[in-house]
Amino acid sequence: MRNFLREWQGELKRVFTGSADALPEWVPRLAEGNDAGYHLPGSAVWAVHGSMTPIVAGIRALLMQSLHPAALAGVHEHSDFRADPLRRLARTIQWIFTVTYGSTAAAEEASARVRRLHAPVQGIYSDRDGSVHSYSANDPELARWVHLAFVDAFVTSHEIWGGSIPGGPDAYVREWAQAGRLMGVLDPPLTVAEMRRQLDNYYRNGDLLADSRVAETVGFIRNPPLHPLLRPGYRIVFAGAVYSLEPHYRQMLGLKIPRLGPFPLPVRLATKVTLGVVHFALGRGPGPSEQAARSRLRRLGYLDS
Template sequence: MVDVGTGRRPVSRLRTRLLAGLRSRILAVFAVEQDRPPQWTLDLEDGIDTGFFTPDSAAWTVHGGVETMVAGIRALLLQAAHPGALAGVHDWSRYREDPLGRLDGTIRWIFTVTYGDCDTARRTSDYVLKLHERVVGEYLDAHGVVRPYAANDPDLLRWVHLAFTDAFLSVRQTWGGRIPGGADAYVADWALAGELMGVVDPPRSEAELARQLRGYLDAGDLTGGPRVDETLAFLRRPPLDRSLLPAYGILFAGAVATIPPEYRRILGLRTAHLGPIPLPVVTATRVVLWVVGLVLHGESPSQRAALRRHRRLADPPAVPGP
């Protein structure tokens, strides 16, 4: 039956309202008002160059996919396996009191480096490093030795970079489309972001990424423990709108499923099972991501702003004659 006044079926109008409500709740997670992007995303239209990455690059493509929601969870899970990296988060981060604020800061850095001009990417990375200067303390390493830590320590920066790169690459390979240039192109692209953050000689191929990650495992530098358990409990059930928790639970399970077994054992994570039967979390995650993509629809505000900058630079306004 069609509504005479609108020409639209009541079911269609209901679906539209439901999607709009879901969209607003999802955007709220990322501190975005409905249909009003943060000013920093709009500012990505400014700048005098196209930035480090172009629309046909691996980094631009990977970071523009809806599956990055899973990648963010996976990166945080793997990063927690290093007690030095986790100590800085535990001692200094306000993720418990303001998890969305911390998430917003991370998203801002990723998108600014990916889609902004070169100067903005450098300034944003320098700002993050400046914030890190006060993040110092001590931690008990995996060998039972008390060690000092600093957020800008090259070894800790490397671990965070490796966990991030591996997460976004693995998730894209599981649920995303093709990567321009393949996996090696993405690792090489994001090596530049690592260098902006002070990582010395970051990996530039998928094989080198795996080798450097394995180095931490083989050295016995990764461990679980009470702090890891506390962090994982928070990530398993963060303070989201209750209507989003079922879908988030599936995304969390999907993130866990992509972590290799040797790292899952350290973290004390298991893939989702119903008794002895493994659950189809990869398929379920694909469905959730499809729905989220349908709700959010299209390129992100950061991508659109960057594309406007690219078009402006490709076709500068004519200079009036004398």
């Protein structure tokens, strides 16, 4: 049993860090830098990103982002997500945690690096009417869609499974707007209401598309190539992400809340329990990225020693 638990914990850490027994090299570097960065302890961003709810939010964001044909074309035509999905996940986690916990220079450097990687991601796609358009991953409007889907996923997941957010959900949207600006989003929304209004405009304007490519992507997200020990928990968390979606987006994605005959399964409770188990496995208390940030903040006098 002890070996089983150790292997399970190791595989869990490998998913989030790329290694079962070593931190990514970028994590200790979060202790470097000469300013507080964009976010501080007690902020809405630290509260949300330091919880377990981003596990659900990340899946939800991927599902939502796949509905924009330009975003999906970029992933399918310029990404190795099928061959090495964990590498793509690790890069995303690095960017999120660097903007969350790093110095201003680190956050800006990480965002610039992502934008450089996005620079060659260009091509054409067909909309729902069959018209052909060009796309670029660094296009401000496409970046807006990705940002909105991200923020909506993280706010919604935390509202369902997380604790309170300092300043409320609007504070998270306002604070994480800086991440949107770093990625080229012009005038990102500053409130939940405005964020969801902008998000739904894509739906109302007919900019979203559910086709065979979306179905293929949803199938991959539903059944990624995870270690067998992680699959039962992942199935529950995936169901939680589906549960959190607005019904019209869920319908577009061809997804349903799991049911046993006429009765819906207790997805909300099962997801909460699963996140609690993951939290226990990863270790309670601040994660390594937060610890590194606190070390920098103590050095600079923002926190007591």
